[in-house]
Amino acid sequence: MSTEKATGQPPHPALLIPGPIELDDDVVQSMSHYAESHVGAPFCNTFGETLSMLRKLFQTTSPQSQPFVIAGSGTLGWDMVAANVVEPGDEVLVLHTGYFADSFADCFETYGIKATQLKAPVGDRPQLPEIEKALTSKKYKALTVTHVDTSTGVLSHLQSLSELLARVSPSTLFIVDGVCSVGCEELHFDNLRIDVCLTASQKAIGCAPGLSIVMCSGRAMESFHNRKSPPGSYYGSFVNWLPIMQNYEAKKPSYFATPPTQLVHTLHATLTQVLSRPLSERFEQHKKMSQKVKKAVADLGLEQVASKPENQANGMTAMYLPEGLTPPEILTSLVKKGVVFAGGLHREIASKYIRFGHMGVSVMDEGRGDIERAIEALREGLAEVQREKGDKS
Amino acid sequence: MSTEKATGQPPHPALLIPGPIELDDDVVQSMSHYAESHVGAPFCNTFGETLSMLRKLFQTTSPQSQPFVIAGSGTLGWDMVAANVVEPGDEVLVLHTGYFADSFADCFETYGIKATQLKAPVGDRPQLPEIEKALTSKKYKALTVTHVDTSTGVLSHLQSLSELLARVSPSTLFIVDGVCSVGCEELHFDNLRIDVCLTASQKAIGCAPGLSIVMCSGRAMESFHNRKSPPGSYYGSFVNWLPIMQNYEAKKPSYFATPPTQLVHTLHATLTQVLSRPLSERFEQHKKMSQKVKKAVADLGLEQVASKPENQANGMTAMYLPEGLTPPEILTSLVKKGVVFAGGLHREIASKYIRFGHMGVSVMDEGRGDIERAIEALREGLAEVQREKGDKS
Numbered sequence: 001m002s003t004e005k006a007t008g009q010p011p012h013p014a015l016l017i018p019g020p021i022e023l024d025d026d027v028v029q030s031m032s033h034y035a036e037s038h039v040g041a042p043f044c045n046t047f048g049e050t051l052s053m054l055r056k057l058f059q060t061t062s063p064q065s066q067p068f069v070i071a072g073s074g075t076l077g078w079d080m081v082a083a084n085v086v087e088p089g090d091e092v093l094v095l096h097t098g099y100f101a102d103s104f105a106d107c108f109e110t111y112g113i114k115a116t117q118l119k120a121p122v123g124d125r126p127q128l129p130e131i132e133k134a135l136t137s138k139k140y141k142a143l144t145v146t147h148v149d150t151s152t153g154v155l156s157h158l159q160s161l162s163e164l165l166a167r168v169s170p171s172t173l174f175i176v177d178g179v180c181s182v183g184c185e186e187l188h189f190d191n192l193r194i195d196v197c198l199t200a201s202q203k204a205i206g207c208a209p210g211l212s213i214v215m216c217s218g219r220a221m222e223s224f225h226n227r228k229s230p231p232g233s234y235y236g237s238f239v240n241w242l243p244i245m246q247n248y249e250a251k252k253p254s255y256f257a258t259p260p261t262q263l264v265h266t267l268h269a270t271l272t273q274v275l276s277r278p279l280s281e282r283f284e285q286h287k288k289m290s291q292k293v294k295k296a297v298a299d300l301g302l303e304q305v306a307s308k309p310e311n312q313a314n315g316m317t318a319m320y321l322p323e324g325l326t327p328p329e330i331l332t333s334l335v336k337k338g339v340v341f342a343g344g345l346h347r348e349i350a351s352k353y354i355r356f357g358h359m360g361v362s363v364m365d366e367g368r369g370d371i372e373r374a375i376e377a378l379r380e381g382l383a384e385v386q387r388e389k390g391d392k393s
Numbered sequence: 394m395s396t397e398k399a400t401g402q403p404p405h406p407a408l409l410i411p412g413p414i415e416l417d418d419d420v421v422q423s424m425s426h427y428a429e430s431h432v433g434a435p436f437c438n439t440f441g442e443t444l445s446m447l448r449k450l451f452q453t454t455s456p457q458s459q460p461f462v463i464a465g466s467g468t469l470g471w472d473m474v475a476a477n478v479v480e481p482g483d484e485v486l487v488l489h490t491g492y493f494a495d496s497f498a499d500c501f502e503t504y505g506i507k508a509t510q511l512k513a514p515v516g517d518r519p520q521l522p523e524i525e526k527a528l529t530s531k532k533y534k535a536l537t538v539t540h541v542d543t544s545t546g547v548l549s550h551l552q553s554l555s556e557l558l559a560r561v562s563p564s565t566l567f568i569v570d571g572v573c574s575v576g577c578e579e580l581h582f583d584n585l586r587i588d589v590c591l592t593a594s595q596k597a598i599g600c601a602p603g604l605s606i607v608m609c610s611g612r613a614m615e616s617f618h619n620r621k622s623p624p625g626s627y628y629g630s631f632v633n634w635l636p637i638m639q640n641y642e643a644k645k646p647s648y649f650a651t652p653p654t655q656l657v658h659t660l661h662a663t664l665t666q667v668l669s670r671p672l673s674e675r676f677e678q679h680k681k682m683s684q685k686v687k688k689a690v691a692d693l694g695l696e697q698v699a700s701k702p703e704n705q706a707n708g709m710t711a712m713y714l715p716e717g718l719t720p721p722e723i724l725t726s727l728v729k730k731g732v733v734f735a736g737g738l739h740r741e742i743a744s745k746y747i748r749f750g751h752m753g754v755s756v757m758d759e760g761r762g763d764i765e766r767a768i769e770a771l772r773e774g775l776a777e778v779q780r781e782k783g784d785k786s
């Protein structure tokens with residue numbers, strides 16, 4: 001159980017799922033903010049600073065880059081891409097590394113965009129030669145990749161994809177689903193020539209859930225401005241939100257729909273913490289702790305869903321259970337030890353694996369001991385469940 | 394300034410705009426909840442209870458009624474109606490009492506639905522004979538009404554609209570925008586035969602902003618189930634959310650997109666308070682305090698935007714300023730006195746009026762003195778600004 005501090009959170013099981021994640025005490029406190037006008041100077045300042053900090057988090061200095069922060073789940077970011085950046089009749093190539101590519105493809109189809117998925121076997125990712133073949137076979141308006149698929153823990157390689165696009169299809173927009181990567185995996189928006197990176201507040205950024213965060217390049221915004229048809233969403237329309245985001249970033253009031261003022265304060269609080277140290281240190285620390293987890297998992301004789309080391313995410317680990325054990329058995333045992341892991345999400349293998357999220361404060365603040373305690377709980381839990389099952393058989 | 398209590402909020406100006414509104418201390422505290430799994434038993438219980446409490450708030454006992462609570466602004470509720478309950482080619486009649494009808498109509502058009510607006514002069518509402526004429530002139534799939542238009546403070550009469558529909562167009566769905574009414578105006582979902590009522594968390598319900606709340610009748614859900622085309626939104630699709638809401642209400646885990654766990658706790662906290670007393674008392678108290686505000690406004694010689702007493706909302710008052718005074722002058726003066734009012738929103742008259750929100754804890758807890766202090770501040774502020782202008786001229 002987490003320790004109760006004078007100003008801290010009540011004791012509770014350590015949340016080590018791939019999002020939402022444990023929150024820093026100050027971040028938790030920042031949520032209980034008194035009510036404020038969404039168009040008053042204090043909130044405009046807070047929101048403006050938050051949008052500017054997002055540019056730093058995404059490592060973009062181009063003045064053409066455009067951040068959006070909208071009340072919603074990360075999923076809303078897909079609608080914002082599908083309804084604004086591409087348009088009906090466009091074709092997109094969706095790289096599939098798990099559950100979330102299927103859903104993104106569904107989202108595109110909802111808005112009349114033809115999505116072609118390039119699927120790899122479970123735990124792997126599509127390889128460059130086949131991606132090149134697809135990209136040269138027809139004109140794709142956009143390529144999408146899930147940087148880390150939360151259902152499998154498979155990490156995709158943005159650098160090689162960016163280079164491939166530059167070489168064989170430079171007009172194709174590069175769209176990155178960074179829901180489980182922004183804040184824990186290296187991601188340099190400008191250097192990687194990313195056109196849209198979307199994420200959510202409740203993962204490695206370390207905020208509460210409830211904010212959809214999207215960063216667009218100048219080229220993505222140009223694609224939006226050059227649309228022949230109006231955006232396919234009202235709530236997610238850039239026509240409605242672009243002036244609002246630009247005004248807030250200039251610390252000026254404007255209104256389309258009421259932003260979630262408390263959650264914006266929370267995002268401000270966590271971004272202030274995240275950016276107080278070089279991002280490279282943050283990524284290194286996530287790598288280091290991920291290696292620790294992955295070594296412990298291997299020592300327990302468990303295989304990762306992401307089968308090759310170069311495919312393995314640094315903010316989570318998806319692991320197959322030993323033959324005969326089910327996710328509910330081990331998850332229940334872990335909860336009794338004060339640790340919350342997640343069950344499987346990828347339909348083909350859901351009953352065979354569990355997921356361990358190691359992002360944010362649990363990784364950055366080693367003094368909390370969250371990761372060590374979770375590894376120990378996993379070791380003990382597996383042994384206990386196996387023993388109990390052995391006794392019964 | 395609000396008083397600081399031992400367990401309370403820091404001193405801050407009293408927020409008396411028509412949403413977001415002042416929050417109760419316990420409600421503010423409920424926001425700073427530690428991170429929780431969105432599919433764990435504790436959160437499933439909280440969300441399930443919250444959905445059940447919403448049935449009580451809307452006064453619906455029909456098991457066919459279906460609540461939705463989704464991360465988003467109130468505006469998202471329009472998308473949910475336009476993308477699920479009606480479909481491309483349908484015609485809807487939009488009763489216009491201010492800014493928000495124009496926006497709702499825009500939203501319908503985004504999803505391929507033809508919206509015909511019936512407009513009244515500013516401060517008034519369309520009258521029954523002309524609505525009857527419109528409804529009998531062609532087949533409308535739905536009629537929409539803004540119960541209280543936040544831009545004008547005009548209150549529409551649901552009972553007479555419901556009766557009119559039953560008499561002349563019983564198959565037309567009755568859709569109520571209750572963003573500025575649910576929690577402060579009488580609204581009996583079943584008795585009024587409402588098919589969809591949408592609202593937002595940050596107004597009379599007394600929660601933080603960030604949740605879109607929608608209640609659908611069995612008939613609205615039937616209309617959704619009988620669609621010939623798939624829903625026009627992905628994030629707002631009932632196909633995606635219906636099983637999730639049904640599972641959460643049954644306190645079972647399921648996943649489409651991560652709900653904002655802390656905000657759901659906050660909604661749970663405020664609904665528990667709201668429902669601890671008969672709703673009739675709550676509506677009576679809002680009427681009583683509204684009358685107090687309206688009398689003070691009249692005593693100051695100010696006219697309301699909602700010109701006729703029967704058109705005046707009970708949770709807010711929109712008032713024209715004396716000739717020669719501008720909203721920024723008076724709003725700045727009020728902020729100095731620790732009271733935040735809102736400027737105008739209706740484009741035709743925006744520079745001539747201000748808005749005073751009187752909903753939720755500021756009205757229910759008279760001991761706070763928020764309303765009296767605001768009335769006094771308005772009186773003094775007007776006098777000061779007029780004196781200053783007089784001195785200069």
